[in-house]
Amino acid sequence: xxxxxxxxxxTMLELFWTEPKIANPADGYWCxxxxxxxxxxxxxxxxxxxxxxxxxxxxxxxxLLTFTFERVEAIEIIDIEKGxxxxxxxxxxxxxxxxxxxxxxxxxxxxxxxxxxxx
Numbered sequence: 001x002x003x004x005x006x007x008x009x010x011t012m013l014e015l016f017w018t019e020p021k022i023a024n025p026a027d028g029y030w031c032x033x034x035x036x037x038x039x040x041x042x043x044x045x046x047x048x049x050x051x052x053x054x055x056x057x058x059x060x061x062x063x064l065l066t067f068t069f070e071r072v073e074a075i076e077i078i079d080i081e082k083g084x085x086x087x088x089x090x091x092x093x094x095x096x097x098x099x100x101x102x103x104x105x106x107x108x109x110x111x112x113x114x115x116x117x118x119x
Contacts, residue, residue, distance in 0.1 A: 003074060004049065004073070012030065018034060022045070034083075036105070037107070041059070046075075053087060065110075067100075071092075078101070096117065097115045099112060
């Protein structure tokens with residue numbers, strides 16, 4: 001799903017199993033929040049106009065990590081039942097690949113990597 005051209009609210013509802021916590025379509029900002037059985041909360045925000053993504057993980061009230069990624073063109077849905085999706089950062093830059101994968105169910109999991117493809 002292309003963020004800027006084909007953002008689909010229904011697809012995001014199916015992915016997160018909840019309405020956005022914050023929805024400001026005029027500004028292109030959407031934010032979803034889910035909590036798993038262990039009490040880990042993922043807050044996933046997207047600015048579809050600026051093509052940026054923000055991820056915040058916390059447990060109880062303790063923030064575990066916060067990431068912001070720019071130049072995210074699209075979100076790829078891998079498994080809608082598990083709430084599993086990924087995105088690439090700056091996909092037009094061929095020398096460096098950054099990919100982040102998020103899984104919402106049964107437990108929240110975020111993993112990613114940055115690799116240099118040419119030496």
